Amino acid sequence: xxxxxxxxxxxxxxxxxxxxxxxxxxxxxxxxxxxxxxxxxxxxxxxxxxxxxxxxxxxxxxxxxxxxxxxxxxxxxxxxxxxxxxxxxxxxxxxxxxxxxxxxxxxxxxxxxxxxxxxxxxxxxxxxxxxxxxxxxxxxxxxxxx
Amino acid sequence: xxxxxxxxxxxxxxxxxxxxxxxxxxxxxxxxxxxxxxxxxxxxxxxxxxxxxxxxxxxxxxxxxxxxxxxxxxxxxxxxxxxxxxxxxxxxxxxxxxxxxxxxxxxxxxxxxxxxxxxxxxxxxxxxxxxxxxxxxxxxxxxxxxxxxxxxxxxxxxxxxxxxxxxxxxxxxxxxxxxxxxxxxxxxxxxxxxxxxxxxxxxxxxxxxxxxxxxxxxxxxxxxxxxxxxxxxxxxxxxxxxxx
Numbered sequence: 445x446x447x448x449x450x451x452x453x454x455x456x457x458x459x460x461x462x463x464x465x466x467x468x469x470x471x472x473x474x475x476x477x478x479x480x481x482x483x484x485x486x487x488x489x490x491x492x493x494x495x496x497x498x499x500x501x502x503x504x505x506x507x508x509x510x511x512x513x514x515x516x517x518x519x520x521x522x523x524x525x526x527x528x529x530x531x532x533x534x535x536x537x538x539x540x541x542x543x544x545x546x547x548x549x550x551x552x553x554x555x556x557x558x559x560x561x562x563x564x565x566x567x568x569x570x571x572x573x574x575x576x577x578x579x580x581x582x583x584x585x586x587x588x589x590x
Numbered sequence: 591x592x593x594x595x596x597x598x599x600x601x602x603x604x605x606x607x608x609x610x611x612x613x614x615x616x617x618x619x620x621x622x623x624x625x626x627x628x629x630x631x632x633x634x635x636x637x638x639x640x641x642x643x644x645x646x647x648x649x650x651x652x653x654x655x656x657x658x659x660x661x662x663x664x665x666x667x668x669x670x671x672x673x674x675x676x677x678x679x680x681x682x683x684x685x686x687x688x689x690x691x692x693x694x695x696x697x698x699x700x701x702x703x704x705x706x707x708x709x710x711x712x713x714x715x716x717x718x719x720x721x722x723x724x725x726x727x728x729x730x731x732x733x734x735x736x737x738x739x740x741x742x743x744x745x746x747x748x749x750x751x752x753x754x755x756x757x758x759x760x761x762x763x764x765x766x767x768x769x770x771x772x773x774x775x776x777x778x779x780x781x782x783x784x785x786x787x788x789x790x791x792x793x794x795x796x797x798x799x800x801x802x803x804x805x806x807x808x809x810x811x812x813x814x815x816x817x818x819x820x821x822x823x824x825x826x827x828x829x830x831x832x833x834x
Contacts, residue, residue, distance in 0.1 A: 464800035465829060538803070539761055 467530055474523045481520045501584050505573035514568050521564040529557035600630045604679060605687035606637055608649065610701050619698065623687060628679050634667055634690065635674040638702075651702035658813060661749030665702050666691040671751040671811040693754035695763065708763055709750045712770040716792055720777065721785030736781040743776040743821050745814040752808035752818050764797040768808035768818045771799055775821040778834050786834045794829045802826075 490496045507513040532553050540546040574587035603625060611619035624641045635656055642649045654660040656675045663674040668682060668689050682688055696704040722730070746769060753759055753767035774793055778786045793799050799822055808818035828834050 462794075462796045464796055464798070465794055468800045468826070469830070534803075537762075538758055538801075541761060 467534075471527060471530060474527045478520070478523050478527060481516065481523065485516065485520060501573070502586055505571070505584070505586075508568060508571045518565065518568055521568070522561060525557050525561050525564075529553050601627055602630075602680075602684055603627050604637065604684045606641065607687045607689045608638075608641070608701070609689075609691040610649070611698050612648070612700060621689075630678075630680045632679050633675055634672075634677045634679060634682075634688065635663060637679060637688075638674060638690070650700045659747065661747035661813075664693055664749040664751040664754070664813070666693055666754075671755045673749060673751070673813045676813055693750055695754045695756070695760045696750070704754075706750060709753055709767065709769065710748075712753075712766045713748065713773055716766070716770050716774040716789055717785055718773045718777070720780070720783055721788065722782060723784055730782045732781055739781070740776050740779040742816050743772045743779075745816050746772050746776070747814060748773075749813060751811040751813055752816075755807040755811035757805060757807065758801050758803060762797070762801070765801045766793065766795075766798055768802075768822060771802075771822050771825055772816060772818055775825050778825060778828055786828070790825075790829050790832070790834075793825055799826050799829065 489499060508517070533550055536546055536549045536553070540549060574583055606624045606626065607621050608624065609619050610616075610622045624645055626637055626640045626645070628637055628640070635653060638649065638651055638653075642651075651663065651665070651674075653663040653675065655662070658673055658676040661673070664671060665674055666689075667674065667677055671693055674690075679688070690702065692698050692702045692704050696706065696709060698704050724730075748769060750769060752772070753769045756765070756768055759765050759767045771793060774789045777783045778789050802819075802822045804819055804823070806819050808822075809816075809820070812818055
């Protein structure tokens with residue numbers, strides 16, 4: 445007669461879908477990408493051409509008039525902030541034992557990260573070096589009004 | 591003359607600082623020091639025996655085979671997780687006291703004995719047995735290459751040295767821990783096993799492999815020389831692929 449053995453170990457119940465796998469993958473992909481983005485940014489700003497002496501208000505204004513550098517800075521902004529905030533989240537999860545404090549810190553982290561992303565994106569796309577109706581002495585020399 | 595040379599084993603005095611805790615008397619663990627005369631061939635376990643048998647019989651620790659096979663006597667020696675039975679005293683710095691503590695991250699029950707149940711529970715949760723649906727009427731054959739795939743992780747003796755050296759496990763007892771993942775690896779990459787998907791799903795958990803920070807503490811701690819961090823990385827890869 446065959447002996448029936450009851451299931452020796454009931455499986456763990458899946459609590460909920462979790463994003464840890466995607467978070468881990470994002471960190472691995474955004475890390476190398478950020479190295480390329482940031483070092484190209486630094487070299488093109490500080491080394492190439494006139495180097496560090498070229499940097500002034502007009503230099504930044506000129507870059508943000510170009511959709512290529514707008515896209516570049518947008519990618520840096522989003523990737524760096526999400527990468528950094530997610531890194532902070534893992535540190536909080538590793539070291540904060542009280543669930544309520546952990547939750548509070550994580551909510552604060554994402555609120556601050558989200559706000560910075562929002563403000564940064566707004567600046568990249570709405571930046572106008574020569575706003576209409578501004579006082580002439582506040583405008584840079586290359587604006588047509590001055 | 592030659593016989594005499596062989597018979598002479600250098601002896602020396604060492605101080606053991608042992609983290610002791612008796613739940614019936616102490617509210618906090620405390621350091622107690624013991625001076626013992628040991629020989630160049632002695633291990634930390636021999637020093638513990640000497641204390642227990644000759645100085646203080648109340649000293650409590652686990653050991654069974656005393657030869658690095660059963661995995662009972664994992665403890666924190668000079669800040670590193672090791673088996674007391676595989677650590678020669680002469681290999682430690684004997685000009686200083688030797689600090690011996692229970693392994694970290696599990697509740698201390700008495701002296702060097704900890705409650706291993708949370709550790710075993712994580713091990714049970716990854717289904718540490720062959721899952722095969724075919725009728726076992728004959729031997730399940732396997733090629734030497736397929737056997738070699740998971741050879742490293744078959745060496746685990748469940749001593750808990752790796753799991754209790756993991757900083758994530760110290761603060762978060764919910765983490766499966768290196769030992770459970772190593773034993774999942776042993777079955778996930780076994781060509782005869784059919785439960786890989788089940789174990790992959792179990793370890794793709796909030797408290798699963800993604801909590802690993804690759805600090806390599808576990809690889810350094812393993813008394814069997816298992817490349818634990820590499821095994822965890824291979825399980826991560828398997829989860830990303832969705833198959834072994």
